[in-house]
Amino acid sequence: MDSTQSLPQKIRRYHKQDSILYGVSRLFERAGFYGVRSIVIIYLIDFLNVDAMEGYKLYGWFTGSLIFSQLIGGILGDLAIGNKNSILAGGIIQALGAFAFCIPDIMAVYAGLFLISLGSGLSTPNLLANFGKTYLDHEKIMDSGFNLFYFMINVGSFMGVMAIGYFGGLKEWNTGFILSGLICLLSLVPILLIESKDEAPATQNPGLSYERKAFSFLAAIFIIGIFWTVYEMSGRKFYELQIDFGTKETLGIPGSLWSSMNSYFGLLFGILAIILWNYIQMNRWLQMGIGFIIGAIAYGLFTVMFQELSDVVGLFFFILALIGLSEILVAPIYLSVITIHANPKYLAILMAVSFIPIRAFTYIISTLIPAIFYSESGLGNSEEFNLIGIALMALCGIGMLVFYFLDSSRQRGSLA
Numbered sequence: 265m266d267s268t269q270s271l272p273q274k275i276r277r278y279h280k281q282d283s284i285l286y287g288v289s290r291l292f293e294r295a296g297f298y299g300v301r302s303i304v305i306i307y308l309i310d311f312l313n314v315d316a317m318e319g320y321k322l323y324g325w326f327t328g329s330l331i332f333s334q335l336i337g338g339i340l341g342d343l344a345i346g347n348k349n350s351i352l353a354g355g356i357i358q359a360l361g362a363f364a365f366c367i368p369d370i371m372a373v374y375a376g377l378f379l380i381s382l383g384s385g386l387s388t389p390n391l392l393a394n395f396g397k398t399y400l401d402h403e404k405i406m407d408s409g410f411n412l413f414y415f416m417i418n419v420g421s422f423m424g425v426m427a428i429g430y431f432g433g434l435k436e437w438n439t440g441f442i443l444s445g446l447i448c449l450l451s452l453v454p455i456l457l458i459e460s461k462d463e464a465p466a467t468q469n470p471g472l473s474y475e476r477k478a479f480s481f482l483a484a485i486f487i488i489g490i491f492w493t494v495y496e497m498s499g500r501k502f503y504e505l506q507i508d509f510g511t512k513e514t515l516g517i518p519g520s521l522w523s524s525m526n527s528y529f530g531l532l533f534g535i536l537a538i539i540l541w542n543y544i545q546m547n548r549w550l551q552m553g554i555g556f557i558i559g560a561i562a563y564g565l566f567t568v569m570f571q572e573l574s575d576v577v578g579l580f581f582f583i584l585a586l587i588g589l590s591e592i593l594v595a596p597i598y599l600s601v602i603t604i605h606a607n608p609k610y611l612a613i614l615m616a617v618s619f620i621p622i623r624a625f626t627y628i629i630s631t632l633i634p635a636i637f638y639s640e641s642g643l644g645n646s647e648e649f650n651l652i653g654i655a656l657m658a659l660c661g662i663g664m665l666v667f668y669f670l671d672s673s674r675q676r677g678s679l680a
Contacts, residue, residue, distance in 0.1 A: 278405055278542045279412060285454040286395040287416040292451035293355060293387055294420035299428030300362050300380065300444040304373075307437050312370055326377045331623050333385020338616035341390040347612055348394065348455060354386030355452040362445035366438045383448070385616075393612035396603035406603065407548070408541035410596035415534035422527050477605040481614070484601045487660045489621030491556065491594055494653040498563050501570060502526060505580065514577055529588025537592050548597050548604075550668045555593025556661030560654050562586035567650045 341350035361379030431440035
């Protein structure tokens with residue numbers, strides 16, 4: 265290993281130019297997407313005088329619509345216009361959606377949210393699919409590749425929220441929306457520089473049976489639904505606590521930095537993972553199993569000790585570090601699992617399908633079950649259902665570790 269090489273040099277050494285260009289495109293696309301999301305609620309309430317509950321309801325419909333738009337995008341990309349063309353169309357449509365917000369009218373907001381949802385749906389599954397295809401002939405560094413991609417997503421999200429959110433804070437709405445649209449258009453430049461076509465091998469991993477591929481795919485989308493459900497359920501309390509620390513400027517850290525504190529650990533562990541997985545190949549189920557157990561410990565500590573955390577900042581940082589490590593061990597590796605076990609010809613469609621359980625489980629655990637219990641027995645509260653989700657996360661982690669050890673034992677036995 266050449267320790268004198270910088271991180272960009274190491275990335276260029278091990279990863280294809282097309283992979284890097286797809287990652288850079290995703291960085292800018294996410295910056296535009298999350299940037300406009302960060303100010304749209306405030307814009308609705310403060311500028312258009314929309315009732316707060318109505319504003320949040322509209323925002324909820326928008327986020328829910330992404331599941332359907334991604335399915336449409338995957339189908340169009342794989343079966344009709346091609347993955348790259350879908351990405352290009354998605355970026356243009358997202359930009360038009362951001363520009364539509366510049367018209368101070370609620371109907372323009374509806375149009376803007378629709379266009380951004382459609383554009384993101386066209387872009388997301390096709391970007392993921394084409395990025396994954398660049399590693400089909402170099403599977404050993406696929407995990408490092410998806411960590412690079414995930415790192416780009418986090419950097420883009422952070423940049424977009426900070427830059428566009430800044431103009432939202434100044435009430436310069438049009439400046440923020442125009443900047444978001446221009447960033448979305450900028451995300452198309454790397455795609456235009458890619459000369460390779462969308463074509464990919466008809467099958468992947470010929471050594472695995474169809475049944476094994478199907479089982480792995482279905483198991484992966486089930487467990488990732490549990491993972492992100494717990495993340496979403498705990499997210500509001502995390503945000504409240506970070507805002508409280510920010511208001512007090514705890515440890516002398518400005519409030520603007522506290523509001524995005526959770527992302528810093530993800531970025532740090534992401535850099536380490538990009539480098540590490542270039543040289544080490546670790547079983548993906550083992551990685552995700554460890555990630556789930558670390559996540560369950562972190563979210564369990566957070567839920568049980570929430571009231572004390574405002575006075576114990578060190579413990580809060582420790583929990584954030586565990587969550588950041590858990591996310592890096594699970595989220596990028598999950599994308600590798602989907603890519604390896606899917607037919608590349610339909611990878612964008614299957615990427616879109618893999619997002620469905622996330623929304624479904626979040627709704628069932630955080631909304632449907634508490635409503636039933638509360639209305640029928642009065643027993644439900646958010647802490648109880650957080651603990652249910654955390655227990656499911658821990659069980660999934662243990663299940664993956666058991667599967668890994670049993671599968672490893674079976675493979676050793678077959679070679680004996």
